Amino acid sequence: MPDSEFDIIERYFQRSQPMRDDVLLGIGDDAALLRVPAGKQLVVAVDTLVAGRHFPKQTSAADIGHKALAVNLSDLAAMGATPAWATLALTLPTADTAWLQAFSSGFFQLADEYAITLIGGDTTRGPLSITVQVHGFVEPGRALQRSTARPGDAVYVSGTLGEAACALQKILADEMPEAALLQRLNRPQPRVALGQSLAGLASAAIDISDGLLADLGRLLTASSCGATLWPDRLPCSSALQHLPAGQARDCQFNGGDDYELCFTLPEDKRKALAAVQAQHAV
Amino acid sequence: MPDSEFDIIERYFQRSQPMRDDVLLGIGDDAALLRVPAGKQLVVAVDTLVAGRHFPKQTSAADIGHKALAVNLSDLAAMGATPAWATLALTLPTADTAWLQAFSSGFFQLADEYAITLIGGDTTRGPLSITVQVHGFVEPGRALQRSTARPGDAVYVSGTLGEAACALQKILADEMPEAALLQRLNRPQPRVALGQSLAGLASAAIDISDGLLADLGRLLTASSCGATLWPDRLPCSSALQHLPAGQARDCQFNGGDDYELCFTLPEDKRKALAAVQAQHAV
Numbered sequence: 001m002p003d004s005e006f007d008i009i010e011r012y013f014q015r016s017q018p019m020r021d022d023v024l025l026g027i028g029d030d031a032a033l034l035r036v037p038a039g040k041q042l043v044v045a046v047d048t049l050v051a052g053r054h055f056p057k058q059t060s061a062a063d064i065g066h067k068a069l070a071v072n073l074s075d076l077a078a079m080g081a082t083p084a085w086a087t088l089a090l091t092l093p094t095a096d097t098a099w100l101q102a103f104s105s106g107f108f109q110l111a112d113e114y115a116i117t118l119i120g121g122d123t124t125r126g127p128l129s130i131t132v133q134v135h136g137f138v139e140p141g142r143a144l145q146r147s148t149a150r151p152g153d154a155v156y157v158s159g160t161l162g163e164a165a166c167a168l169q170k171i172l173a174d175e176m177p178e179a180a181l182l183q184r185l186n187r188p189q190p191r192v193a194l195g196q197s198l199a200g201l202a203s204a205a206i207d208i209s210d211g212l213l214a215d216l217g218r219l220l221t222a223s224s225c226g227a228t229l230w231p232d233r234l235p236c237s238s239a240l241q242h243l244p245a246g247q248a249r250d251c252q253f254n255g256g257d258d259y260e261l262c263f264t265l266p267e268d269k270r271k272a273l274a275a276v277q278a279q280h281a282v
Numbered sequence: 283m284p285d286s287e288f289d290i291i292e293r294y295f296q297r298s299q300p301m302r303d304d305v306l307l308g309i310g311d312d313a314a315l316l317r318v319p320a321g322k323q324l325v326v327a328v329d330t331l332v333a334g335r336h337f338p339k340q341t342s343a344a345d346i347g348h349k350a351l352a353v354n355l356s357d358l359a360a361m362g363a364t365p366a367w368a369t370l371a372l373t374l375p376t377a378d379t380a381w382l383q384a385f386s387s388g389f390f391q392l393a394d395e396y397a398i399t400l401i402g403g404d405t406t407r408g409p410l411s412i413t414v415q416v417h418g419f420v421e422p423g424r425a426l427q428r429s430t431a432r433p434g435d436a437v438y439v440s441g442t443l444g445e446a447a448c449a450l451q452k453i454l455a456d457e458m459p460e461a462a463l464l465q466r467l468n469r470p471q472p473r474v475a476l477g478q479s480l481a482g483l484a485s486a487a488i489d490i491s492d493g494l495l496a497d498l499g500r501l502l503t504a505s506s507c508g509a510t511l512w513p514d515r516l517p518c519s520s521a522l523q524h525l526p527a528g529q530a531r532d533c534q535f536n537g538g539d540d541y542e543l544c545f546t547l548p549e550d551k552r553k554a555l556a557a558v559q560a561q562h563a564v
Contacts, residue, residue, distance in 0.1 A: 024323065024425075025425070025427065028428075028504070029361070029427055029428050029429070029504075030327060030357040030358075030360040030361055030428070030487075030488060030489055031325045031326055031327035031357045031358060031360070031361045031363065031418075032325070032326045032327070033323055033324075033325055033361070033420070033425050034323065034324040034325070034326060035323055035324070036318040036324055038320075041306065041315055041316065041317055042315075042316040042317070042318055042324070043313045043314070043315055043316070044313055044314045044316060044367075044369065044401060044402060044417075045312060045313035045314070045402065046369045046371050046402055046403060046404055046413075046415065047371075047404050048371045048373055048404045048406045048413070049406075050373055050406050050407070050408035051408075053406065053407060053408055054406070075312040075313045076312075076313060078312040078313070079311070079312055079313045079315070081313065085326075087326065087328045087415060089328050089329075089330045089371070089413040089415075091330055091332055091411055119326060120326060120327065120328055121328060122328055122329050122330045122413070124330045124331075124332050124335065124336070124411075125332070125335060126332035126333075126335055126409065126411060127408065127409040127411075129373055129406075129408055129409075129411060131328075131330070131371040131404070131413040133328065133369060133371075133415050135326075136313075138315070143307070143315050145307065145311055146310075146311050146312070147311070205312075206312060207312055222310070222311075
């Protein structure tokens with residue numbers, strides 16, 4: 001939609017944004033012009049959400065706006081990075097103003113929490129899908145990676161797992177999930193502060209987006225390691241304690257959309273982790 | 283497609299790539315880890331192509347792969363930037379191996395021309411659409427912008443306009459366009475080298491993606507300027523000379539998909555432009 005594209009972008013996305021002195025030129029030109037702070041490395045992640053695949057079709061626009069950014073911030077969290085900028089490529093069937101208003105409010109509410117500036121984007125007509133790319137910074141040598149776990153490290157996860165998957169199961173079965181479950185599915189809270197605390201401490205990390213077993217598997221494969229899990233040591237949220245044990249465990253281990261961090265820690269860093277644990281649920 | 287996603291990415295997109303010492307960690311982790319060269323500014327552009335909207339459904343996968351990157355490089359060209367990295371968010375209905383092979387070959391052929399490294403991406407299932415984001419570098423103070431044209435500047439365009447639009451008109455009318463026209467539609471050549479030559483010389487620039495009048499209009503609006511155009515001075519390609527004059531002019535002024543540069547030049551820079559013109563069609 002060449003003509004309305006600019007109206008849409010300007011009206012809903014070119015609003016007052018955090019003043020960042022590393023954004024020299026934001027939305028409105030052919031490209032954004034940016035400055036990476038001296039001595040920092042740039043961290044870049046991109047994720048697409050497709051309607052009906054990454055969120056149920058009945059998901060509210062504000063929740064979609066939040067989630068499209070949150071799943072990307074979760075990737076930055078898994079690298080231990082500090083978020084800075086985002087771009088938004090939005091494909092939508094019609095330029096529905098109420099939808100755009102709600103979507104942008106969900107997006108910017110989360111962006112503002114992290115002083116993220118939207119630096120550019122593209123708005124196209126087509127089946128609803130959202131691709132967000134986020135940029136963050138990290139000190140050289142401190143980025144968390146998947147491939148650097150070592151035998152003898154302990155495996156940790158933050159928070160509790162499986163609530164988002166449980167909420168999705170209920171929605172697909174035409175049941176109404178409890179509010180706390182729905183919040184986990186629609187408003188995931190990326191573990192950005194935790195990731196920053198783990199940078200320079202954890203030996204490896206990954207965010208849990210496709211389920212603990214799948215994502216831990218990726219970390220282990222990348223690190224050429226194995227791991228032993230004790231299912232009973234995995235914290236179980238009160239919401240999942242009402243489920244049959246098999247179903248709860250399936251959600252915890254194979255559910256998606258958790259956006260918690262899974263990380264590994266060398267034996268000699270366990271004491272240092274205690275201080276982090278006091279700040280963040282791990 | 284959580285399980286096959288990694289197979290697809292690894293098989294078709296994690297191939298041998300240009301070794302760039304500014305890519306510290308590429309595809310395969312939660313995010314890429316990058317280093318912007320000291321003293322350079324970062325330039326970021328993103329564009330989405332939706333099947334049936336930005337390219338006819340019968341377009342070959344190799345052409346789509348080329349075009350998805352080319353339209354983004356055109357934005358970097360309009361900033362005078364040197365391309366460096368790209369990400370690819372690919373939504374496709376099925377993991378069709380022949381399609382992926384052809385798409386990636388079209389994408390990488392162009393990427394290799396500019397020593398661009400694919401640093402990350404996301405592969406999702408859904409209606410065909412491609413979002414590419416490109417990153418480039420520019421010397422501080424030399425980026426070309428839309429908003430910096432001044433009264434008295436002359437307006438220039440590179441190459442010839444309208445062939446891509448003419449090809450599209452023929453395809454939509456079930457006619458077979460001549461090979462040269464089709465090449466302009468399916469294999470646009472971003473004006474990267476020209477853009478780099480214009481950095482520090484032109485007073486403003488924009489790439490022509492939605493037609494000369496629309497895009498020049500954006501440049502003028504951003505610069506608070508007006509312009510007088512002499513239609514007869516606009517070079518007309520031999521392919522368009524066979525068309526009725528009205529149709530040829532409509533393609534030249536209102537056609538899309540040209541990916542030429544429109545730029546403005548102060549009076550005192552006209553001599554310097556001559557050297558650039560000797561190298562590039564302007």
